[in-house]
Amino acid sequence: MARERERAAEAYRTYGPAVYRRCLRLMRDREAARDATQEVFVKLVRELSKLEDAAVALPWLYRVATNHCLNQLRNAGRRGEEPVGELEVASGAQPSFPDRHLAASVLARFDEGTQAVAVGVLVDGMGHEELAGALGISRKTVERRLARFLAGARALVGVQP
Amino acid sequence: MTNRCPSDLALEQHLLDPAASPLLAHVEVCPLCRHRVARMLRDGEDFRRYVFPGSVERVEAAAARDRRRWLPFVLAPAGAAVAIAAGLLLVARAPPGPPAGYEGGVKGGSMTLAVYTTGDQGVRALADGAAVPAAAALRFKVGARDCAALWLFSVDAAGQVTRLHPAAGDAAPPPAGGELPGGAVLDGQAGPERIYAVCAERPLPWEDVARAAREAAGGGAVRVRAGAALPGLPPGTAQATLLLEKRP
Numbered sequence: 001m002a003r004e005r006e007r008a009a010e011a012y013r014t015y016g017p018a019v020y021r022r023c024l025r026l027m028r029d030r031e032a033a034r035d036a037t038q039e040v041f042v043k044l045v046r047e048l049s050k051l052e053d054a055a056v057a058l059p060w061l062y063r064v065a066t067n068h069c070l071n072q073l074r075n076a077g078r079r080g081e082e083p084v085g086e087l088e089v090a091s092g093a094q095p096s097f098p099d100r101h102l103a104a105s106v107l108a109r110f111d112e113g114t115q116a117v118a119v120g121v122l123v124d125g126m127g128h129e130e131l132a133g134a135l136g137i138s139r140k141t142v143e144r145r146l147a148r149f150l151a152g153a154r155a156l157v158g159v160q161p
Numbered sequence: 162m163t164n165r166c167p168s169d170l171a172l173e174q175h176l177l178d179p180a181a182s183p184l185l186a187h188v189e190v191c192p193l194c195r196h197r198v199a200r201m202l203r204d205g206e207d208f209r210r211y212v213f214p215g216s217v218e219r220v221e222a223a224a225a226r227d228r229r230r231w232l233p234f235v236l237a238p239a240g241a242a243v244a245i246a247a248g249l250l251l252v253a254r255a256p257p258g259p260p261a262g263y264e265g266g267v268k269g270g271s272m273t274l275a276v277y278t279t280g281d282q283g284v285r286a287l288a289d290g291a292a293v294p295a296a297a298a299l300r301f302k303v304g305a306r307d308c309a310a311l312w313l314f315s316v317d318a319a320g321q322v323t324r325l326h327p328a329a330g331d332a333a334p335p336p337a338g339g340e341l342p343g344g345a346v347l348d349g350q351a352g353p354e355r356i357y358a359v360c361a362e363r364p365l366p367w368e369d370v371a372r373a374a375r376e377a378a379g380g381g382a383v384r385v386r387a388g389a390a391l392p393g394l395p396p397g398t399a400q401a402t403l404l405l406e407k408r409p
Contacts, residue, residue, distance in 0.1 A: 006292060008224030009217050010406060013351065014382060016213055017205035018173040024204055025169065037208070038216045045224040054177050054383060062170050126168045134170055 004048070011051040012041050018058060019065045026069040026119070036072060040065050059134040063116065070115045074108045106153045113137075117145040118153075166194055169201075176201060180320070180380025209351055214409045272399035273304040274313075274358040287405065295407040296349040301326065301341045301358075305399055308360035311335045312370045315345075318352040320379035322371045325356070332365060351409045353385040361398045369394070 019040050023033035044051075044064060051057040107115055120131040121142070128146075132139040167175070167184050175182040176198070188194045276287045277300045287293065301313055310332035313325040325345045327333065336342065347354060355378050359370055373391040378384050391400050 004224045005221040006290070006406070008221050009292065009408070012217055012220045013213065013406075014177075017201075017208045018176070020208040020212055021173070021201055021204045022169075030207070034212045034216070037212060038219060041216075041220045042223040045220060048224065054174070058174055058177070059170065062173070124169055126170065130168060130170070 004045075007048050008041075008045045011045075011048060011057075015051065015057060015061050016041065019061055022062055022065040023069050026066065027073065032072070036065070036069050040068050043068075059136075063135055066116050066119060067112050070107070070112060070119065074115075106156050109156060110149055110152065114145045114149050117142055118149045121146055166191060169197075172197060172201060176205070178381040178383045180384070209409070213351070217408075272306075272308075272358065272360055272401045274356065274401035274403055275302040276300070276356060276403055276405070277302070287403065290404050290406065292406045292408050293347070295351050295409055296347055297405075297407070298344055298346050300344040301356075302339045303335050303341065303358050303360070303401070304339050305335060305358075305360040307362050307397075308334050308399070309363055310361040310365045312359045312361075312365065312367065313341065313356070314370065314374060315354050315356050316374050316378040316385055317348070317350070317354045318382040318385050319350075320375065320381070322374045322379070324367065332361070332367070335360070347405075347407055349407075351407050353382050354405045354407055355385050355388050356403045356405065357391060358401045359391065359394065359398060360400070361395060363395065365395065365398065 016037060020033055020037040023036040023040070024030065027033050027036060040061070044061070050060055107118060110118065116135055117131065120126045120134065121128065124131075126134070128139050128142045132142045135142070167187065171184060172188075172194070175184040175188065179185060179188075182188075184194075188198055277284055278287060278293055278297045279285075280294075287299075293299075303311060303313070305311065311326065311334060312332050315323050315325060317323070326341050326343075328343075357374060359365070370391070373393050376393070377389040377391045378387070386404060388402055388404055390402075394400065
């Protein structure tokens, strides 16, 4: 068991900064990001073996951290706490400015999988291929979810495509 | 961000091992990415200083708790697999791709390296991969045959190669009994630190040893932990290594 503790601590030390940065970017609050980072690792220690290969571990952690933070934000919105507000979008990201800000303002209305795609493409500025790899889904699924999100988001705010 | 700038995820991968990263050239010339990396490093430091120390216990406890939950179910198969596992362990501990003349390891071969520290329970020998306080005081003991020049040094995650013995001057044979005079105090920075001991049959310049150390383990935490054998040392040179995990 001491070995398990050491492995968990080592994984936390190695990948904790990346998860913390991800949480900080999405939550934009250091206290919330600290709590979220801990929560992510407490959940993940059951699957420590996945953290042994950095090429696999980082996209997986990124995905879990993204989903966790988006859930936290969505739940906070449901409880009537401070809403998500506008996420800090990547400057120069490929989609147009209105689409990116549309994503930030209506994100919480969508399911977890769609949110992850919307954030990856519209907020982080990731390419479809890279995002597909990070989320463990196909490029077609990325494109399908993105199209669904944009259509739904435009409908929600009454914007013509 | 320009069209060619990497995503945050790609930069995270870059930060795990900057020296081996395909993004290194881009980051060095792109002001925006340099700024992004600098900000990421600042946030990483925030994690190391203010998040990790107060939360690592909780993460460790969760790992131990989860292990206990599964223990009754794995005991029987584990017993049956002991012989196989023992064989795998021996293979797994050997460093990858040892160069000609490699004889080291923490134990065995013609060279041994033991590292000691003191704590609440008195003096203890440290195992490979042991966690120690980031500013722990260390003592060293080596065992080597035909050793005309002993170098003891460490490499950390920042790629810093630090001479531990001798601290100055040329290398000399180890003292009788192998216990090195003095010792070393770690730098207080959390992260992995790999200790190497090298024994050569003939005089061996420090510059050659330091270059081999940078090639083997310089350039980030992942490389320090991987701990490749020191390359390019003269035939007949023995080496041993041990990893320490410095905790805040």
